[in-house]
Amino acid sequence: MFEKTGIATRAMVVEKFPPMERINRGPVAVVECYQKIPCNPCQTACPFGAIRIGEDINEIPCRDENICTGCGVCVAKCPGLSIMIVDGSKSDTTVQFRIPYEFLPLPEAGEEVVGLDRAGQPICSARVIKVMAPPSFDRTPVVTLEVGREYLYDFRNFRRKA
Amino acid sequence: MREVELLVIGSGPAGLCAAISAATSGAKVLVLERSFKPGGQLIKQTHMFFGSESQYASHRGVDIADILLEKVDEFGDRIELMLNATAVGFYEDNVVTVLKDEKEYFKIKARSVVCATGAYEKSLAFPNNDLPGIYGAGAVQTLMNVYGVRPGNRVLMVGAGNIGVIVSYQLMQAGIEVVAVLDAAPRIGAYLVHASKLARMGVPILTSHTVKEAIGADCLEAAVVCEVDERFRPIPGTEKRYDVDVMCISVGLSPLNELLAMRGAVMKYVPQLSGSVPLRTNSLETSIPGVFVAGDASGIEEASSAMAEGYLAGLCAAASLGHVPPDLNDRKLEYMSQLDGLRSGPVGERIRAGMRNSKL
Numbered sequence: 128m129f130e131k132t133g134i135a136t137r138a139m140v141v142e143k144f145p146p147m148e149r150i151n152r153g154p155v156a157v158v159e160c161y162q163k164i165p166c167n168p169c170q171t172a173c174p175f176g177a178i179r180i181g182e183d184i185n186e187i188p189c190r191d192e193n194i195c196t197g198c199g200v201c202v203a204k205c206p207g208l209s210i211m212i213v214d215g216s217k218s219d220t221t222v223q224f225r226i227p228y229e230f231l232p233l234p235e236a237g238e239e240v241v242g243l244d245r246a247g248q249p250i251c252s253a254r255v256i257k258v259m260a261p262p263s264f265d266r267t268p269v270v271t272l273e274v275g276r277e278y279l280y281d282f283r284n285f286r287r288k289a
Numbered sequence: 290m291r292e293v294e295l296l297v298i299g300s301g302p303a304g305l306c307a308a309i310s311a312a313t314s315g316a317k318v319l320v321l322e323r324s325f326k327p328g329g330q331l332i333k334q335t336h337m338f339f340g341s342e343s344q345y346a347s348h349r350g351v352d353i354a355d356i357l358l359e360k361v362d363e364f365g366d367r368i369e370l371m372l373n374a375t376a377v378g379f380y381e382d383n384v385v386t387v388l389k390d391e392k393e394y395f396k397i398k399a400r401s402v403v404c405a406t407g408a409y410e411k412s413l414a415f416p417n418n419d420l421p422g423i424y425g426a427g428a429v430q431t432l433m434n435v436y437g438v439r440p441g442n443r444v445l446m447v448g449a450g451n452i453g454v455i456v457s458y459q460l461m462q463a464g465i466e467v468v469a470v471l472d473a474a475p476r477i478g479a480y481l482v483h484a485s486k487l488a489r490m491g492v493p494i495l496t497s498h499t500v501k502e503a504i505g506a507d508c509l510e511a512a513v514v515c516e517v518d519e520r521f522r523p524i525p526g527t528e529k530r531y532d533v534d535v536m537c538i539s540v541g542l543s544p545l546n547e548l549l550a551m552r553g554a555v556m557k558y559v560p561q562l563s564g565s566v567p568l569r570t571n572s573l574e575t576s577i578p579g580v581f582v583a584g585d586a587s588g589i590e591e592a593s594s595a596m597a598e599g600y601l602a603g604l605c606a607a608a609s610l611g612h613v614p615p616d617l618n619d620r621k622l623e624y625m626s627q628l629d630g631l632r633s634g635p636v637g638e639r640i641r642a643g644m645r646n647s648k649l
Contacts, residue, residue: 130476131496133454133484162481163634165593166339168347184341185634204347206337207482230462247491265349267337284489 134245135161140280145192147215150222150279154197154214158190160207172204199225203264213279221273223256224282228270233258234287242274243284251278253285293319295606296385296399298376298548301329302592303584304405305357306599307606311403312364314607314614319397320361320368321387323375326435327361328354329407330427331592333434335462336455339480340593343627350592351434376406379548383579401579401606404549405599408542408563408585413447416502418538422509426456426539433463441535445512446470448539449494450478451591454487456537461490468531471498471514473521480636501528503536512536546586552577561643562588568649571625572605573598576649581606588643590631597627 129135143157144150158169158178163185170180170188177194178201180186199212202225212225234240234255242253253272260268274282295311297304300322308318326332334350345353361368371389378386385397410425412418422441424432426448432438444465446457449472457467470487475497477484484494497517504511516527543564550556554567555576566588567575574581583602584595601624608617632640 129481131494133477133481133488133494135485159485160482162636164339164480164482164636165341165591165631165634166346167341168337171342172347183633184630185637204337205482206339206347207480208486209482243489243491245485245489247489265337265352 129161132246135159137280140245144213144280149192150213150215153216154199154212154223154225155192156190156195156197156199156201157211157213158188158201159209159211160188163187166206168204168206169201169210172201174198174200199269202227202269203267208267211283215276215279217273220276222276222279223271223273225269225271226284227267228285229267233260233268234270234285238287240272240285240287242272242278242282243286244281245283247284250281251275253282290384290396290398292398293317293400294610295319295401295403296321296397297403297405297603298385299329299405299407299584299586300327300370301405301407301584301595302331302353302357303407303586303595303599303602304329304403305361306596307403307405307581307583307603308368309357309360309364310600310603311607311612312367314604314612316367316607316610316612318368319399320370321374321376321385322370322372325373327358327370327372333430334592335434335459338592340591340631341627344593344596344631346593353592376548379552381553385548401581401610403581403583403599403602403606404546404586405582405584405602406545406548406586408589409545410538411541411543413500413538413540415500417505418503420503420505420509421507422505422534423503423536423538426452426537429535429537430456430459433459439463439465441533442466443468443533444535444537445514445531445533446537446539447500448472448537448541449474449484449496450539450541451480451483452542453537453539454479454483454494456539457487457492458483458490461492467492468533469493469495471495471500473497473499473517475519499523500536509534509536542585542589544586544588546582549575549580549582549586552580554580555649557647559588559643559646561639562647564589566647568647570649572621573602574605574609574649579606579609588640588647590640594628594631594640597624597631600624601628
């Protein structure tokens with residue numbers, strides 16, 4: 128199905144997430160790269176050596192959740208925009224996401240936006256916590272959003288309210 | 290008649306890298322570019338590239354053009370870049386005829402030539418496919434990203450390969466609605482990370498679909514699409530109509546290498562490389578000694594491979610002229626291993642078959 132629609136199945140998504148206990152401990156990268164393609168900037172970008180691809184640049188990246196600090200350097204580096212940071216340490220009822228967002232105008236901190244799933248369908252309300260676009264992100268801004276915990280495996284994008 | 294040591298035809302990623310590589314070895318290079326701006330297709334590629342560090346992965350294509358042009362500048366005494374200059378003929382005595390600024394016509398005789406002429410977009414046959422509003426996807430990308438021109442308001446993208454999905458994403462970045470991306474193939478051809486980017490914006494990707502017809506009096510007003518079976522035959526009763534003012538055709542590229550055919554290089558139709566290509570050695574030398582090929586002209590691949598091929602062809606062309614650096618073999622092996630790496634995975638399977646079929 129994924130190869131027909133570009134929409135990963137829930138089982139594929141869940142497999143890329145670290146255990147809940149790790150998510151609750153603090154920020155960690157989720158690398159949603161499902162296909163062997165010749166690409167390795169995530170490995171090169173990670174300052175801690177937490178993402179490994181190896182000699183063959185076609186291998187699928189493997190992120191070690193115990194080394195990953197959730198610093199987020201990889202998020203704006205992935206040419207496929209396939210990486211996000213999840214952080215369940217802030218609250219028992221919500222989870223924070225840091226996702227790349229290459230559209231203008233950028234949202235503002237505090238703004239309520241519409242949370243979208245992997246098919247672009249609205250699923251929830253989300254609150255923008257922070258918008259980062261330093262020169263090192265090279266025009267791929269990264270937006271931090273807060274979303275209800277029940278959307279952990281479904282939330283993947285957002286759109287601003289009209 | 291002007292005589293040059295090495296002539297590079299085309300200033301895209303392959304041509305620029307060939308020029309830089311040859312100049313590094315000490316060759317004097319003239320690069321011909323038919324456009325007013327050097328960089329080939331890089332100048333409209335606002336997305337980040339895949340690949341590894343050696344091919345500037347994670348940099349945007351537009352920025353890679355600047356990086357390469359800066360290197361070309363560093364070799365100001367050895368590389369001359371001639372813009373608005375189209376190579377229109379390539380003759381037995383290595384004479385290339387050039388049309389400059391659409392008025393001057395002159396000859397250049399080269400001791401060695403790297404043909405890095407790139408590719409052209411394929412078309413698709415359906416009723417009314419000549420209505421204004423129906424573009425090649427590459428043309429739309431040029432309009433938007435080079436000229437800042439909005440091609441229309443509502444777009445149907447035909448083709449779910451990398452270009453189709455990337456241009457769809459860039460259309461949406463420009464604030465233009467993309468109603469759907471369709472492809473006759475049963476699976477998405479693009480890297481799936483690109484497809485997922487579109488999917489989560491709510492753009493449906495419709496595989497096993499084709500265009501039945503375009504509708505419009507003076508320009509495109511709507512497109513009728515339908516499903517196809519496993520043998521690509523339209524399935525009656527599955528028609529859907531999209532009211533759109535733009536349709537982008539992105540059904541693949543073909544190598545552009547008529548110059549090499551004219552020169553008499555041995556050509557072969559290699560389906561895995563998307564068209565007729567020159568047979569060549571591991572050093573990218575064609576059947577004509579001193580005439581090399583690099584980039585999409587040698588077979589359709591990614592810009593990352595075009596750059597590695599350019600470096601390899603430039604190095605070998607310079608060596609054939611007597612500019613042999615002490616580390617020639619190491620550098621050759623390095624570029625070849627970069628190419629092997631880029632082609633080694635499952636998505637490189639077709640290319641590997643194409644390479645086997647085009648060996649001299």
